[in-house]
Amino acid sequence: MIVLQIHFEKFNKNFIGHSATKKCRVSFEKQDGAMYFIAEIVKPDGTFGCKHEFKINGNVSQMFYTFINDGKTTIRFKIPDICLSLRGKPEQVAKITVAIAKLSGLKDDAKKIMEETKLVLPSPDAQKDAQKSTKTKSSLTDLPPSKKPKVELEKLKLEIRSHKEFIQVSHLPLTLTTLKIGNVQFSRLDQRCLRLVNLQWLTVNNTQLETLPESMDIFPNLCVLDLGNNYISDLPRMFFRTLSPNLTVLNLSKNKLTYLSEDISKLKNLKALYVRHNLLTRIPWKIGLLPNLRTLNISYNKIAYLPYSISSMYFDNIDISDAFDMGYMGRNLQTTEADHQVKSLMELAALSVLDRKIPLSVRSVPLTIIECMEYSYICHCGKKSINPPFKNISLISLKAISCCIEGLNSAPMLAVACSSKCLSRFKISLSPFKMYT
Structure with a gap:
């Protein structure tokens, strides 16, 4: 069993999303004629958690192995667009990297790694002999820890x-x-x-x-x-x-x-x-x-829809089974900047509180304005908007943000922009929302 520290870092078009470092048991598995790189998260109690699967054949875009002799390498996959930074014993990291390079067709990279690390892969007979010898070994460290009173x-x-x-x-x-x-x-x-x-x-x-x-x-x-x-x-x-x-x-x-x-x-x-x-x-x-x-x-x-901020996250597990109000789906929220030139008094008051950075306390701000601000929207630029001029519901593929999915593979998501400048900058689609199929 090979256990490595793996740093997951997810990418998308506009920015680098969330990242995380996990202790994982790594292996290879064949599914539907293709080879997959498997990373199972090791929990603190020694049990195994969520299993991440990454297709290897034709799915590796880049490999970075400058520090392979220090036990460090980085592999970037195409789908999902994610970087895996492997950390561990140099020999183990080298073996895993060479195997992925060969399976993905990057034979030149595999050859360079073997030359740099002077890695010699053992024959199948030598591997069997090594497994037999490890089974016969025992030491005091194998004994279970003593229980507390x-x-x-x-x-x-x-x-x-x-x-x-x-x-x-x-x-x-x-x-x-x-x-x-x-x-x-x-x-x-x-x-x-x-x-x-x-x-x-x-x-x-x-x-x-x-x-x-x-x-x-x-x-x-x-x-x-x-x-x-x-x-x-x-x-x-x-x-x-x-x-x-x-x-x-x-x-x-x-x-x-x-x-x-x-x-x-x-x-x-x-x-x-x-x-x-x-x-x-x-x-x-x-x-x-x-x-x-x-x-x-x-x-x-x-739930009516997911917020756009969720698209920058990456989950081990997400469950949306029967999470959405089906009666809400299909509504068109498309608006234009001209529709919002005249703001209500409530919106002006809430925006004034935001601009002046007044602490949200019942003693200083009326409760109705606080509740109005609680339901405010956040543009991609970080600016709050009570009633944004551009907003639209579209479908988001959950496969892009989660390893394990319970329920539908896509969900409605609301994207907003506080101005036409942000609309073009963040490439927000205003295409009509389509129902589930």
Whole structure:
């Protein structure tokens, strides 16, 4: 088994998109007569996650191997337009690079790499002998690590599976780092939970939870927050702003949410977002500002379209099963600059707040203007627009932004431009939106 560090970097026409470095197990696989380069993500617990597949035959545009002797090489594929930077032991990286070069027809590159690294590929008999010898070897390092005392684990982790168990718990240790509560009947978090400042994992699942604390900074070390299968219809205004910056997983599935604030962009370390089975009608425009988001599940909602910012992202997994409101599809949102020469008073007030950079506080800005700004659009140039002059819904192929897809392979996406200059600069199409086939 060969394990390498692989840096994924996605490209598109206008800019370089998001990138990520993953520890992966690499191999080759034959599918439908073509060879594929396989990279399976290795999780921290040693198990394997999402599997990335890249066709090799005629699909490699460039190879960069100047530092091949240092165990570094970069391979650029045509479809998807992505660069894979391989890092690892020099001999392993050289073998993988030579194999990809040969399979893609770049025989000259393969020959140069073998000359530079003085790589000699072993014969099949030598490989079998090497495998037999490794099976007979054993050392103390192969022994499993010793388990921590059970008493220590009990102070760090607690799982409550029923309302009866919850009532019987007299107190919650302040040392808890993991708390999982399920099948308990309460509409708000118990006061004992709010004192657990060391929590890193909090699960409140399958309860009757309706309201959350106004501020979530009571959990400064939180990494995983699971609030699925509850009755939450509204999130506090400061919910995303006060969540721990260390948060990597957020599960709000199976609730009654209709709206997610643009403040979700504050969660810079978020890797997985689950909001399936809600009543969402839109996805925040600033979701494209989450550089580490790799898993997105928005299935079973009533979403009208995806924001354009999502086109610059690259996911390991995205699920859009029954995510869109079919009654919304087919509407033509095409407008012209002339239609927006006269702005409403609400729009002028909101634009004034944006230009003056006034803090969005109920004390300084009326709530109606704040709500108006929450539903504002963001042009590709970064400028906010309450009612942009150019906007249109078109289809985006999810194969260009995700490795694994659940549901349809394409989705409606809204693109906007604040001026005709941005319209031509970012090449936004105003062609009519086509229904799914």
